[in-house]
Amino acid sequence: MKIAVTYENEQIFQHFGHCQAFKIYEAEGGNIVSSEVIGTGGSGHEALAVFLKNQGVETLICGGIGGGARTALAQAGISFIPALPALRIRQ
Numbered sequence: 723m724k725i726a727v728t729y730e731n732e733q734i735f736q737h738f739g740h741c742q743a744f745k746i747y748e749a750e751g752g753n754i755v756s757s758e759v760i761g762t763g764g765s766g767h768e769a770l771a772v773f774l775k776n777q778g779v780e781t782l783i784c785g786g787i788g789g790g791a792r793t794a795l796a797q798a799g800i801s802f803i804p805a806l807p808a809l810r811i812r813q
Contacts, residue, residue, distance in 0.1 A: 723749045726779040729759055736785030739767045746777060767791035771798040 728735035729745040741762060748756045762773055771794035774782060782795060782802040795802050 723781070724777065724779045725749060725781045725783065726774050726777070728782070728784040734783065734785050738770065738782075738784045738787045738791045740765055741770060741784075744774070744777075744779075746779065768794045771795050771800065774798065774800055 725747045726744040727747070728738055728741045729743045730741075735741050735743075742765075743759050743761050745757060745759050747754050760777065762770060767788070767790050771791070774795075775798040779800055782800055784802060784804055787795075787802065787804045792802070792804075
């Protein structure tokens with residue numbers, strides 16, 4: 723399973739549609755087996771939803787997220803966990 727986190731300066735970035743990078747984790751058997759930071763190469767919620775889908779992401783953890791982004795993610799088959807505070811990201 724691949725999980726993406728909106729990422730900036732080792733924290734969860736708070737605006738999905740302007741996210742410049744994601745930290746993508748790969749999990750197997752309940753454990754994180756790898757992680758990497760990937761630049762988005764684009765902006766806007768539809769482009770980012772397609773980007774995540776092309777990376778094989780199944781779930782997104784993010785900060786703020788509006789209705790258009792929610793729709794784009796749902797159409798891409800990506801579940802999401804919104805509105806987390808600025809947390810430090812490890813591993």
